[in-house]
Amino acid sequence: MAQEQVEEYLEAIYDIAGTEGTAKTTAIAKCLKVAPASVTEALQSLAEKNLVNYEPYKGASLTDQGKKIAETIKRRHRLLEVFLADVLHINRNKVHDEACRMEHTISEDTENALCRMLNAPARCPHGSPITPCAKGVGSCSECDLLPGSGAALPEELRTAAIIPITHLSPLEKGSIAFIRGDCRVVQRLSDLGLTLGTTVSVTRKAPLNGPVEVFVRRTKLAIDHTIAENIFVDVARRDRA
Amino acid sequence: MSGSCGCKGCPSKDDTKIKDAEFTVALAGNANVGKSVTFNQLTGVDQIIGNWPGKTVERAEGLLQYKGHRIRVIDLPGIYSFSTYSMEELVSRDYIALEHPDAVVNVIDASALERNLFFTIQLLELAPPLLISVNQIDLAQKKGISIDVEKLSCLLGVPVIPTVAIRGKGIDTLTDAILDLAQHHPVPPDLKYGKEVEERIGKLVPRLGELAISYPVRFTAIKLLERDPSIVKLVQDHDPAIVATADALAAEIEAIHGESVCVVMSAERYNVADRIAAEVITVKDPENGIQKKSMSDRIDSVALHPFLGYLAVLLVIGGLLVWTFVVGARISEILQSLLSQIEPYEPVVTGPIAGILWNGAFSGLVAGITLVIPYVLPFYLLLAVMEDSGYLTRIAVMLDRGMHKIGLHGKAVIPLILGYGCNVPACFSCRIMESPKQKLLAAFLVTLIPCTARTVVILGLVGQFVGIGWALALYAFDILLIIIVGRIAYRVVPGESVGLIMEMPDYHVPSASVVVKQTWARTKSLIWFVFPAYIVGSALIQVFYAVGLLNPVNNLLAPITVLWLGLPVVVGITLIFGIVRKELTILTLAVIFGSTNFAAFLTPVQLIVIALVSMLYIPCISVILVLASEFGWKRSLQISLVEVAVAIGIGGIAFRLLTPFMG
Numbered sequence: 001m002a003q004e005q006v007e008e009y010l011e012a013i014y015d016i017a018g019t020e021g022t023a024k025t026t027a028i029a030k031c032l033k034v035a036p037a038s039v040t041e042a043l044q045s046l047a048e049k050n051l052v053n054y055e056p057y058k059g060a061s062l063t064d065q066g067k068k069i070a071e072t073i074k075r076r077h078r079l080l081e082v083f084l085a086d087v088l089h090i091n092r093n094k095v096h097d098e099a100c101r102m103e104h105t106i107s108e109d110t111e112n113a114l115c116r117m118l119n120a121p122a123r124c125p126h127g128s129p130i131t132p133c134a135k136g137v138g139s140c141s142e143c144d145l146l147p148g149s150g151a152a153l154p155e156e157l158r159t160a161a162i163i164p165i166t167h168l169s170p171l172e173k174g175s176i177a178f179i180r181g182d183c184r185v186v187q188r189l190s191d192l193g194l195t196l197g198t199t200v201s202v203t204r205k206a207p208l209n210g211p212v213e214v215f216v217r218r219t220k221l222a223i224d225h226t227i228a229e230n231i232f233v234d235v236a237r238r239d240r241a
Numbered sequence: 242m243s244g245s246c247g248c249k250g251c252p253s254k255d256d257t258k259i260k261d262a263e264f265t266v267a268l269a270g271n272a273n274v275g276k277s278v279t280f281n282q283l284t285g286v287d288q289i290i291g292n293w294p295g296k297t298v299e300r301a302e303g304l305l306q307y308k309g310h311r312i313r314v315i316d317l318p319g320i321y322s323f324s325t326y327s328m329e330e331l332v333s334r335d336y337i338a339l340e341h342p343d344a345v346v347n348v349i350d351a352s353a354l355e356r357n358l359f360f361t362i363q364l365l366e367l368a369p370p371l372l373i374s375v376n377q378i379d380l381a382q383k384k385g386i387s388i389d390v391e392k393l394s395c396l397l398g399v400p401v402i403p404t405v406a407i408r409g410k411g412i413d414t415l416t417d418a419i420l421d422l423a424q425h426h427p428v429p430p431d432l433k434y435g436k437e438v439e440e441r442i443g444k445l446v447p448r449l450g451e452l453a454i455s456y457p458v459r460f461t462a463i464k465l466l467e468r469d470p471s472i473v474k475l476v477q478d479h480d481p482a483i484v485a486t487a488d489a490l491a492a493e494i495e496a497i498h499g500e501s502v503c504v505v506m507s508a509e510r511y512n513v514a515d516r517i518a519a520e521v522i523t524v525k526d527p528e529n530g531i532q533k534k535s536m537s538d539r540i541d542s543v544a545l546h547p548f549l550g551y552l553a554v555l556l557v558i559g560g561l562l563v564w565t566f567v568v569g570a571r572i573s574e575i576l577q578s579l580l581s582q583i584e585p586y587e588p589v590v591t592g593p594i595a596g597i598l599w600n601g602a603f604s605g606l607v608a609g610i611t612l613v614i615p616y617v618l619p620f621y622l623l624l625a626v627m628e629d630s631g632y633l634t635r636i637a638v639m640l641d642r643g644m645h646k647i648g649l650h651g652k653a654v655i656p657l658i659l660g661y662g663c664n665v666p667a668c669f670s671c672r673i674m675e676s677p678k679q680k681l682l683a684a685f686l687v688t689l690i691p692c693t694a695r696t697v698v699i700l701g702l703v704g705q706f707v708g709i710g711w712a713l714a715l716y717a718f719d720i721l722l723i724i725i726v727g728r729i730a731y732r733v734v735p736g737e738s739v740g741l742i743m744e745m746p747d748y749h750v751p752s753a754s755v756v757v758k759q760t761w762a763r764t765k766s767l768i769w770f771v772f773p774a775y776i777v778g779s780a781l782i783q784v785f786y787a788v789g790l791l792n793p794v795n796n797l798l799a800p801i802t803v804l805w806l807g808l809p810v811v812v813g814i815t816l817i818f819g820i821v822r823k824e825l826t827i828l829t830l831a832v833i834f835g836s837t838n839f840a841a842f843l844t845p846v847q848l849i850v851i852a853l854v855s856m857l858y859i860p861c862i863s864v865i866l867v868l869a870s871e872f873g874w875k876r877s878l879q880i881s882l883v884e885v886a887v888a889i890g891i892g893g894i895a896f897r898l899l900t901p902f903m904g
Contacts, residue, residue, distance in 0.1 A: 183501055188742055190507035191322035193356045196500075198511070203538075207547035210642045211651065211741050217355040217515075218386075222638045224650060224740025 001045050004104040007073050008032060009042055010051060013060055014070035024059040072111075077103040079114045082121045119234070120162045120177075165231040166212055168202045174233030175199050181230045189231070193217040200233060262304060262313035264423035265340075269333060269364060270348035271357055272319030273746045275376040277301075279348050279406040280316040281754065283416065307416050312423065315342065321356070323363045324467065324503055327675075331471070337367050338456050343423035345369040346415070351381035351388055351403075354522060358514035359507075361397065362432055366460045370426045372418050373401045374411070380747075384535075385525040393521045398430040407752065431459060434509040437497055441466060441490040445483065452479045466491045467503050537631075537747040544635040554636050557627065562661060565620040566696060572615035580607045594784065601783030605775040608822055613663075613771070616693035618764060620662040625759040628655075629751035634743060641741050647727025648734075649674070650741040653683045659763070660690030664864045665770050666763040668871060678736025681872055685730055685880055688860040688868070689723050691716065694823035695856050701827045703852045706840040715852060722857070726887070774863040778821030786814075801889060806854065807896040808847055819855055821862050826855050846899045850892050858888030 012031045016023035025043065029036040040056075047054040051066035062070060080099040084090045090098065106114075115121075162177045176198050179186050193216045194200065203220060204213040212228040214221050223231075270276045284303025305312040317336060318329035337345055347364055349357035354375075364371060375388060394401040400418050404411030433439055445462035454461055454475065464472035465487035477484050491502045498505045543549050627633050633655060641651030652673055659667035664687055671683040691699060704712035731738070785791075791814050795802075798813030806812075811833050819826040830851075834842045843851070859865065859881045868877035 183503075185739070185742070186501070187324060187503050187507070190504050190511075191324060191359070192742065192744070193359070193511065195504075195508040195511045204541065204545055206545060206638050206641065207550070208642045211638050211743075213545075213638070213745060217353065219353045219356055220745040222634070222641075222651070222741060222743045222745050224641065224742065227740045227742065 001042065005042070006046065006049075006051065007069060007104050009046060010062065010066050010070040011073050011077075013052065013062055013066075014074060017059075017061060020061070022055075022059045022061040028060070073103050076106055076111050079111060079118065079121070080106070082118050083114055086118070161235050162232050163235060164229045165200065165202060165214065165233050166205070166225065166228050168233065168235070170203065170205075171201060172235065173199055173201045174235045177232045177234040179231050181227065185227055189223075189227075192221055193219065194221075194231065262311040264310065264343040264420075265313045265315065266305070266344045266346060266419055266423060267315045267317055267337060267342040267369075268346050268348060269317045269337070269360075270319060271321055271350065271353075271360055273744060274319070274348050274350040274357065275406045276319060276348040277316060278752075278755070279346075279374060279376065279404065279412075279415075280314060281758075282406050282409055282412045284314050305416070305419075307420060310420060312419065321360060322507075324469075324507065334367070337364070337369050338460065342369065343426065344419050345371050346374055346419060347371060348374045348376050348406075351375045351378045352384055352386060354386075354388065354518045355511070355514045358517055359510050362510045362513055365397070365399075365429055365432055366457070366463055368428055368431075368457045368460070370422045371399045371429050372415075372422050373397065373399060374406075374415055375401060375403045376406050378403045379405045379408075379410075387523050387525070389521045389523070393517070396517050396520060397432070399427075432513055434506075434513065437494060438466070438506070438509055441494065444490060445487055448480075448483050448486070449476070452476070452483075454479065462487075463506070466494065467506055535747070540748050541635065544632065545638060550635070550639050554639050557632070557636070558658065561620065561623055561627075561658075565616060565623070565693075566700070568619060569616040569693070570700075573611050576611050576614060577607070580610065594787070597783050597787045598780045601780035602776045604783075604828075605777070605779030605822070606772070608779070608824060608828075609772045609775045612693055612697070612824065613764065613767060616696075617662045617767060618760065620693070621659075621666075621760045621763050622756065624658065624662070625756040625763075626751045628759065629749075629755050631746050631748040634745055637741070637743065638745070647686065647724060648682050648731030648738045649679055649686075649727075650739070652741060652743060653679070653686075656683050656687050657690060660687040660692060661696075662693060662763075663767050663771065664688055664690065664692050664860050665867050666766045668864060668867045669766055670763075671871070675739045676737055678734055679738055681736075681876065682727065682730055682734060684868060684871065686723050686727050688864055688880060688884065689719065689726065689857065691719060691856050692823070692860075694861070697824040698827050698855045699852045701824075702839060702843075702848045706843075707845045707848050711845075711849060712852075715849070715856060718853075719856060722887075722891075770867060771863045774861070774866070775822055778862055779825070782818050782821055782825075805889065805893040805896075806850055807893075807900070808850060809843070812851060815851075816854065816858070819861070820859055823855060823861055826851065845903050846896060849899060850896050853895055854888045854892040856888075857891060858885045860884070 009028070009032070012028050013023040016027050016031060025036055025039050028043075029039045032039070043052060043054040043060045046052045046060070046066070050063055051069065052060040052062055054060045077099045080102050081095045084095040084098055085092050163174070165174065168174055176194055176196050178196065179189060179194065194214075198216060200214055200216045202212055203215045206212070206222075206225075209225045211222040211224055214223055214228070268276050268280050280301065280303065283305045301316040303314050303316075305314050315336070317333040320327070320330050320333055323330050323334045336342070345364060347361050349361060361371075361373060373393070375390060375393070378388065381388065388403070390401050390403050400422070402411055402415045402418050404415055406412065434442075442459065442462045445465060446458055449458045449461050449465075456464075456472065456475075461472055461476065465476060465484065468488065468491060473484055473487075476487075494502050494505055498508075500508075544553055624633075627636075636658075637651030637654050639651075640654050644650050644653050653671075655673065656667045656670045659670055667687040667690070668684045671680045671687065674680045674683050699712050699715055703715060794817060795810050795813040798816070799810050802808045802813045802816070803810055812830070815826045815829040815833070818829045830839065831837045836842070839848060865877050865881055868880060
């Protein structure tokens, strides 16, 4: 089974059932436009490689390893879509198919370079969220400092970084890129004015990881540190003093 | 908020007068915008206002008489949105949608126009006869913000009146506008959202128009898209197909934006709010007009300083307690000597039963008065000053991290501090916590806070006869115990804890009327709950005492009091009396020993053990009742039993640990 084919299958299961659910053989067959019999065969082979858990008649779900590959491919796919649409100005209707073909061939370096060049976009042109990279860095600025990556793009192209609001220094401004967390908390925050794209600044951080005081739409809010850590902002670097 | 558990079931003359008013007007708006001040200006009725976000949970109403018209004014809770399904939001929304007030006045803060307009926009979805009062226009001007009121009125399609409610400016114009609105009931125009959303609202509106639903059609359509549980259920009963369509349309919106539809709608509303605000606001000196160091910022650089901030918290709370008890003790003495001239309030246990009852009831009243007036009242007065100035929110921020350890967050400092006055209003004020778990946890811990009655016991027994150091040690131990018990309860109590999200209002000089009203609101709940319990309880206990239940009860409790706690057998009954009124333990001891020189009858260890047990076992009958009314009898009794067990357990351990050192 070719690597590209493996990835297509994992992606299909991810699209149908997400990271936790089980995708039925018939659904996979329909999605990939192949015969159900060949799907069964492919799933058995993937199960041998420990990429999916396959149960005959029930379907397949992703293993941790399979999940990782599927998420990487999805991330590359959506980054490529942004690149094709926003940089190359290719028609939005065509970027999906184009990205589908390219996603299997690009390397991790290319993926990271795309992410930096595009300022770590939060969404693909169709609005689906682009998962943050799995590099275990706290922020995009840390990513830029990793060996070998800093030189990948000229400085003038890298104008923004996505960091948690808790990493903003006082009076530094950022605009909300995305908020993670419980939907009621996200709702509460957006009701208080923290909607995507809103400019915010941190006026004060209480000691000992206490609440963060955020200035938004002419008001000051005290926000629990853990909640604030999940509010990610886009910092325009040229605004930095 | 603190509970003003008004007198239920006894409509006063004022009530009926308000109800037959010609028009009804509702005040709506965010917290901290001066809505309650506006309400006071319009009606002059007592009402709580302060700097605590989300305060006015209960509905306040008053009567406005103007140009021969009688207008009933309802003050709705201060809320930011109609989307998080809190009780305050549901109450406000349903009031406006279903009770059809003749006019709704949306009070907004001129300094935070965008966030306030976000709420205005949601009010417009409900399409009531709406009018906007742009308040605190003077403060905005100080910050360099000026607002084109006429343009705002034009863009929103509703009348807009600038006011400075705290000084009564613009109130006459506002009242004229209210009257005009109430007489003509104009329907405000719809504000349009983005195309993606409007298209989908448009698909639902015609179909909803055919149903007989009491909510406005456009509002219902929007709420269906937001999957609002109560509206979905309502429409489901009429026509499940519409709900299914709305759900599919909502899924389309989510697919386009990749966000939950509620968050998309918030963003849509803020888009409109931002657009309107940008058109009507002129900011002078935009570079540093807003960011410039204001007075609030300068105070905060101390109040929220990593070291000075904690020092300030310690000094302020410590000072508050010490001042209260130094001053309180003096006033209490004076009051007692005054009241004892009217009638002796030492327990009388012989003679006719009516005499005993009367004596008991009177001594209960005296006890109430000598506690509430000297201790609780000044304490709450000072606390209200701190609250209205805005400092209490800073204490909440400073102590937030510590509160996390016991599953609470910064806002819980207010019930906990209130608890040092009296646990009853403190338990009511636990309503400010967001999740049911945090409400319960906060209330539980409040009951472990030594209130003024318990302080009287601690100071009267330990402070006076063992040493003030030991009394303070008991307080310190109590805080330690609260942390330990809190940590355990945090694990045991089911449910989730939510983190702090709180508005930080600017500091301002507290207004006397606001402070007095806030203090009264809290003390009022004390009078409704505590005084009756004091009076009835004291009378009953006196009777039990008189009919000779003393010795049997003492003997029954002897295994605990004598064997485990190492106390004289007579202490048993005092602990039972203490359930009615904590300070009754000390009064009863005085009666039993026939002297207030307790050191002659009790060893220092015994004094400490009695004070310790009194501090910890069941708050008192009033608190048990309040807990039952807020959380149900099961929870109330569980808390009481746990505390009795903890008190007896710790009392016995203290007896054994302290005896070798103190004899």
